[in-house]
Amino acid sequence: MEKLKVVVIGSGIGGSGVATLLQHAGCDVTVLEKNPYLGGKCHTFEKDGFVVDAGVHMISRGPNGPLMLINNMVKGDLQWVSRRHIITFQVGNKYMLPYRQSVFDPIMLPKWGWGFMQATRDGCPGETATRNGSALRITKMFNSLHKITKQHGGFTWLMSEVFKLLSMNEVYYSDLDEMTVKEFVDGFTDNFPAHQLAAYASMIILVVPYTVGSAGELLWCAVRQMAGASVSVPLGGARAIPAAYLDAMVSDGGKLELGAEAKKILVDSGKVKGVKTADGREFEADIVISNAGIKLTCAMAGKANFPKDYIKRVDGLRYSCSYITKKYGLSKKSVDVNSAGFFHVANVEPETMFDYLDTGEAPADPQLFTTIPTEVDFTAGKPGEQLVIMGVPGPITGSKESSKHCDKILAAGEERLFEVFPDIEKNTRWTVKTDTHYYAKMTGKPTGDCIGLGQYVGQTGIHKPSAKTPVEGLYLVGTDAGARGVGTEQAAESAIRVAKLIESKYAIKK
Numbered sequence: 001m002e003k004l005k006v007v008v009i010g011s012g013i014g015g016s017g018v019a020t021l022l023q024h025a026g027c028d029v030t031v032l033e034k035n036p037y038l039g040g041k042c043h044t045f046e047k048d049g050f051v052v053d054a055g056v057h058m059i060s061r062g063p064n065g066p067l068m069l070i071n072n073m074v075k076g077d078l079q080w081v082s083r084r085h086i087i088t089f090q091v092g093n094k095y096m097l098p099y100r101q102s103v104f105d106p107i108m109l110p111k112w113g114w115g116f117m118q119a120t121r122d123g124c125p126g127e128t129a130t131r132n133g134s135a136l137r138i139t140k141m142f143n144s145l146h147k148i149t150k151q152h153g154g155f156t157w158l159m160s161e162v163f164k165l166l167s168m169n170e171v172y173y174s175d176l177d178e179m180t181v182k183e184f185v186d187g188f189t190d191n192f193p194a195h196q197l198a199a200y201a202s203m204i205i206l207v208v209p210y211t212v213g214s215a216g217e218l219l220w221c222a223v224r225q226m227a228g229a230s231v232s233v234p235l236g237g238a239r240a241i242p243a244a245y246l247d248a249m250v251s252d253g254g255k256l257e258l259g260a261e262a263k264k265i266l267v268d269s270g271k272v273k274g275v276k277t278a279d280g281r282e283f284e285a286d287i288v289i290s291n292a293g294i295k296l297t298c299a300m301a302g303k304a305n306f307p308k309d310y311i312k313r314v315d316g317l318r319y320s321c322s323y324i325t326k327k328y329g330l331s332k333k334s335v336d337v338n339s340a341g342f343f344h345v346a347n348v349e350p351e352t353m354f355d356y357l358d359t360g361e362a363p364a365d366p367q368l369f370t371t372i373p374t375e376v377d378f379t380a381g382k383p384g385e386q387l388v389i390m391g392v393p394g395p396i397t398g399s400k401e402s403s404k405h406c407d408k409i410l411a412a413g414e415e416r417l418f419e420v421f422p423d424i425e426k427n428t429r430w431t432v433k434t435d436t437h438y439y440a441k442m443t444g445k446p447t448g449d450c451i452g453l454g455q456y457v458g459q460t461g462i463h464k465p466s467a468k469t470p471v472e473g474l475y476l477v478g479t480d481a482g483a484r485g486v487g488t489e490q491a492a493e494s495a496i497r498v499a500k501l502i503e504s505k506y507a508i509k510k
């Protein structure tokens with residue numbers, strides 16, 4: 001019996017993940033990647049002895065999440081590095097709070113409780129901090145919690161809500177998908193630091209503002225991260241993940257074609273037939289799986305091959321915001337926070353925190369997502385030297401003109417970073433900037449989005465596009481299809497689902 005011929009377009013986490021799973025299951029898989037390098041947004045390059053992430057990655061569940069599950073299923077060689085105190089948060093411009101993996105960590109709870117109370121005392125920027133203010137604001141928060149609990153039936157209701165959240169009840173999350181993160185927090189409190197943290201969490205986890213991000217999706221991701229207690233980075237940089245998958249795929253007999261841009265998905269009478277590349281080659285296939293994003297996939301397959309209402313829905317889908325970065329190769333250790341990440345929570349009104357993304361301005365106080373890979377990964381740089389990657393939320397568009405806006409945002413980010421860590425400036429050997437235009441070129445999309453499809457209300461859970469398209473034999477994989485989760489993990493979860501879907505539909509023999 002002939003093996004099922006599968007062509008995968010794109011070698012991001014989704015593409016490389018599904019390719020290795022299906023090759024391992026007995027298909028004959030070819031991966032076509034347009035770039036001369038593999039991994040999509042997980043691309044990693046070398047510079048001056050450092051191994052530099054083209055993005056800025058920290059993996060929510062590391063060895064306990066779907067990325068490692070794929071690796072284990074195909075016997076890949078992916079390894080993780082981490083530490084207990086993994087991230088340091090700066091809240092209210094001065095309070096440094098350690099994120100120590102488990103919320104039940106005996107050091108973390110009191111430090112966060114105390115820091116939170118101090119930030120509550122300070123109130124919104126511009127308000128005067130007073131002891132009285134602190135007591136009043138905290139009393140108000142507890143009063144409002146008490147009132148809401150009472151309205152819904154008291155302590156039993158509160159406990160049942162917490163239980164549903166922690167039990168990862170899918171029906172409960174589906175309900176929460178219909179409300180924004182802000183609406184969810186508003187239901188409990190108007191406490192300023194609580195809203196600031198929610199706005200921060202929505203941008204760092206979903207990469208969309210909390211006024212439009214899905215509460216169900218954010219809580220789904222946050223609860224699983226806490227349960228996993230294993231925020232990590234892959235040893236060897238983000239690239240190590242797709243590299244482990246594709247190495248395993250090639251060992252199993254699959255083929256990887258770098259620099260092979262898919263131009264057309266061949267469709268005949270509603271059924272997929274193969275892929276034509278920009279250099280004129282044709283790859284026959286029983287199944288085509290596209291990691292190129294839903295919009296580009298429909299364009300490559302010809303919009304006329306899809307029902308009109310499907311295309312209308314696809315045209316209306318919105319991508320996430322971006323994270324743009326500046327990377328610093330440092331001759332000496334200049335950031336000492338005893339962790340591999342420094343996250344600055346912008347001390348501005350949460351509702352307007354990300355308005356600068358639409359106005360073309362610089363942020364008044366930028367949100368920072370800074371990683372220090374050399375603090376955990378011994379392969380990231382030479383001993384004694386330090387690699388720092390500063391990430392700041394950026395606009396969605398990936399046009400060339402957007403680079404000027406990105407420059408303004410990065411300058412504001414750098415100002416804040418140097419204020420906290422002045423030694424970076426004097427020990428910098430080189431810097432590299434990546435803006436939305438850079439990411440658009442990397443993925444072939446007009447957007448510089450960080451995640452892929454945005455996890456906005458109306459685009460998560462049951463509203464997420466299915467991996468199966470109306471064209472027979474054409475599937476989607478990656479962050480545009482099917483799954484939940486944080487960026488890379490969502491793409492991996494999607495790869496697992498697509499592989500299962502195909503394995504169950506077609507009887508595959510090894």
Ligand SMILES: Cc1cc2nc3c(=O)[nH]c(=O)nc-3n(C[C@H](O)[C@H](O)[C@H](O)COP(=O)(O)OP(=O)(O)OC[C@H]3O[C@@H](n4cnc5c(N)ncnc54)[C@H](O)[C@@H]3O)c2cc1C
Pocket residue numbers: 009010011012013014015032033034035038039040041042054055056057058059060260261262263291292296323324325391439442443444449450451452477478479480486487488489491
């Ligand atoms: C700056 C930044 C920071 C991030 N931080 C995190 C983080 O901390 N944690 C986290 O989990 N996630 C993070 N992410 C998100 C994460 O990297 C992505 O969500 C995830 O990698 C997307 O994977 P994917 O499989 O959907 O597709 P992609 O990575 O977008 O890959 C798509 C692939 O398809 C290829 N392709 C497209 N068109 C064609 C074509 N016509 N022919 C052939 N190939 C084609 C592209 O070249 C690319 O290789 C970050 C992303 C960025 C950019």
